[in-house]
Amino acid sequence: MLDVQEAVATSDAPESNGNGNGNGHSGTTAPAYRIDQKLHQILYKEPERPKLDMREDEEGLPEPVYPQRPDPVEMTLKEYQRYNAGRTWKTWGKPYFKSRWHSKELRPIIPYLFTDWKCNYDCHYCWSYNNRVKGMTEPVAKKSIDWLKSIGAGVLALMGGEPLLRPNFIHKVVDYSAKRDIFVYLPTNGRLMTPEIIDKLGDAGIANFNLAVDSVKHRKSLPKALEPIMPQFEYLVKRQRYYGYTVMFNINICHNNMDDVKELTEIARSYNIATDYHINETPMTEQDHFKHLNENETYLTKEDWPKVDALLDYLNDKRKNEGYKMANPVQHMEDMKLLMRGTPPAWRCEAGEHSLIIRTDGTLAPCFPMYSATVDWGVVGAHKFDRNQLDEMKVECSKHCLSTCNYILGFCYNTRRVVTWGMKQAMNGFRDVSGSF
Numbered sequence: 001m002l003d004v005q006e007a008v009a010t011s012d013a014p015e016s017n018g019n020g021n022g023n024g025h026s027g028t029t030a031p032a033y034r035i036d037q038k039l040h041q042i043l044y045k046e047p048e049r050p051k052l053d054m055r056e057d058e059e060g061l062p063e064p065v066y067p068q069r070p071d072p073v074e075m076t077l078k079e080y081q082r083y084n085a086g087r088t089w090k091t092w093g094k095p096y097f098k099s100r101w102h103s104k105e106l107r108p109i110i111p112y113l114f115t116d117w118k119c120n121y122d123c124h125y126c127w128s129y130n131n132r133v134k135g136m137t138e139p140v141a142k143k144s145i146d147w148l149k150s151i152g153a154g155v156l157a158l159m160g161g162e163p164l165l166r167p168n169f170i171h172k173v174v175d176y177s178a179k180r181d182i183f184v185y186l187p188t189n190g191r192l193m194t195p196e197i198i199d200k201l202g203d204a205g206i207a208n209f210n211l212a213v214d215s216v217k218h219r220k221s222l223p224k225a226l227e228p229i230m231p232q233f234e235y236l237v238k239r240q241r242y243y244g245y246t247v248m249f250n251i252n253i254c255h256n257n258m259d260d261v262k263e264l265t266e267i268a269r270s271y272n273i274a275t276d277y278h279i280n281e282t283p284m285t286e287q288d289h290f291k292h293l294n295e296n297e298t299y300l301t302k303e304d305w306p307k308v309d310a311l312l313d314y315l316n317d318k319r320k321n322e323g324y325k326m327a328n329p330v331q332h333m334e335d336m337k338l339l340m341r342g343t344p345p346a347w348r349c350e351a352g353e354h355s356l357i358i359r360t361d362g363t364l365a366p367c368f369p370m371y372s373a374t375v376d377w378g379v380v381g382a383h384k385f386d387r388n389q390l391d392e393m394k395v396e397c398s399k400h401c402l403s404t405c406n407y408i409l410g411f412c413y414n415t416r417r418v419v420t421w422g423m424k425q426a427m428n429g430f431r432d433v434s435g436s437f
Contacts, residue, residue: 027295028255030282036396043285043373052140052362052379060138064175067203072242080241087207087244091154091183096412098152099354106383107152109350109412110405112357113144114371115169116161121189123214124221125254125298127283127290128368129161136360141173144358144380149180157185159357164192171200178205187212187250190229190236198236202243209236210276212250215260216267221298222257226264237271248274248327254298255280258311265315265324274325276404277315279308279336284369284400300340309337332407339402347402348410349394352377352385355406366390369401 033040075083092109099107115136119129136144148156156177163170163186174184186201187210201209211233218225226233237247249268251261261277268275280300283290300308312333318324338344352366359365364377366385378384411417 027297028299029294033286034284034400039396046374049363049374050376058139061142061172061176075241083244095152095154108356110355111148111153112157112159114159114360115163119162121223124292125280127287130289140362147381155183164188167197174206175204183207189224193232195235206245209247210250214252215257250276252278255300276327349398349406350409351406352390354409
């Protein structure tokens, strides 16, 4: 399941019939990869990645006690807001300021743990799964969490594939992490989510459910639909203030779902949850296992650009003038328009510095598109990220990507923007804190 990377296919495929959901589009064929050929060769120069050495007697994750709170009581709105404000400061705020102090060290603010590379869906735009890859083991997960905590991380974003293919494993990961004051973020397509799983993860201390939905009704190319999981979604929202977690929609803007994007945004508004948006992408690097590279009806075409522009303007207007909750900064949505045209502005990417990914086997990479690369960036407990190498790589790859989280992190490490934003909030007495860096 693709979460926060965006990059766009452009083509001269036949124009659709004008329907906002792209009916009549025969499908677009994309190149095997989009980055510069020289960089691509460097990324795959080594025949295979390094291996994480694990002793045979390495401990797994402890068995969670359930329920820890047999009869949770619903918080008032103020209690819920106060609880999340405190957790946000502890897990995001303090690690951020410590990372500014320890600026020469690897201090990830957003590390991603790929617990599985398998998925129960086959979204036609998504290359981020391979059902032949084994999932992460408990000893590797425990070693990863312990290492991240030791280098100052306060957040853990679980990734896939679909993490809830193994709900008991995820329960253990959430419980172990939350007991170490780590903010655990779970993206899921929701199809395997049940009331029991929701209660178990809530009881264990999960902080956020990021529900990936691209359409209202199920369709073959976009199976991540809300309608089939509506009972689970309503239960998920209902239990927020019993356990303190938050819920948001993660929506990928495709050729054939633009009407759905608006409808999902209105549904999110009606349930008082936030949204996060992405522009559909073709693979940045070669993905041998991906089977939808050709005749893909989800890929955007040049004829779609004005529609996407109008959709992004519509969303930004809803946020600015009606107070809709959205994770993307306003400028990020504006820059998506430029990315779509192949001319994104220069931006500061924090991959490999203040964000990183841990693959299912415990090896490291700076970001999602580099999951399949064979460059030796190290393993859990022994990273080999080199800022000079990363900076050189980003000159090219940042032209094809606009990762939401790394985009926001880039602003967070722009001192001028941080100070300006802080002064703006101070002048307002830190009431109704709003806006982004």
